[in-house]
Amino acid sequence: MLRTLSQQLLSVVTGSYVSGTYSIVFVNCPNEQIARDIARAILDKKLTASVNILPKAYSLYYWNGEIEEATEILLLIKTKTSKVGASF
Template identity: 55%
Template sequence: MEFSVFRLMIMSCGLLVLSMSLYPWFWSIGIHLHSAFTGSYVPGHHSVLLINSPTEQVAKDIGRAIMERRLAASINILARTFTMYYWKGKIEDGNEILMLVKTKTSMIKQVVDYVRSVHPYANPEVLSFRVEDGSLPYMKWMDEAIQDD
């Protein structure tokens, strides 16, 4: 009898560890099923990142590499933005290029890690905003365009 209880506890722990390791996969499946059955969007499943760059060429190079890695569905590069910021105790200003990177929220860490590894700034701006609502067909297209989690 004691052996059965011990065996049941071991199997339960194993099932718990397995389910935790598959959590991203379960979450992704749950998002797809929710959208399919309800026809509605699950808020927060996608995000938009703002990334600044010193030049248009740097933005294009970083953007293309992000796309080649299938970490984003789409990137907009907005040429010539005027920026003001505090740096070492004083106000600085200059022209920069702003990128809007549209991706899955689960891919943010990979995008940020990549950008930080190649960006010429010591402290590049990388900010993310969760998408709370949007066009369901567009969101489905994003899911297809971005690599699986």
């Protein structure tokens, strides 16, 4: 990961960086098993090189005119922007 960050920093400094090349996709999952399944599936398909699974994200949202609360698992998927969209 440190190598990737240093390469990105070098590309910014040298002017070879292209804005929008990389993206972070946030995905909420109802439980850890589903989060792991999704992470493994997209890694197997080589749609990403890294996925972080962050436990216990507390979500508040409107549903049918009421404020609801839920505990979710958050995935941070780091990928090329070109792979975001229909691929996920």
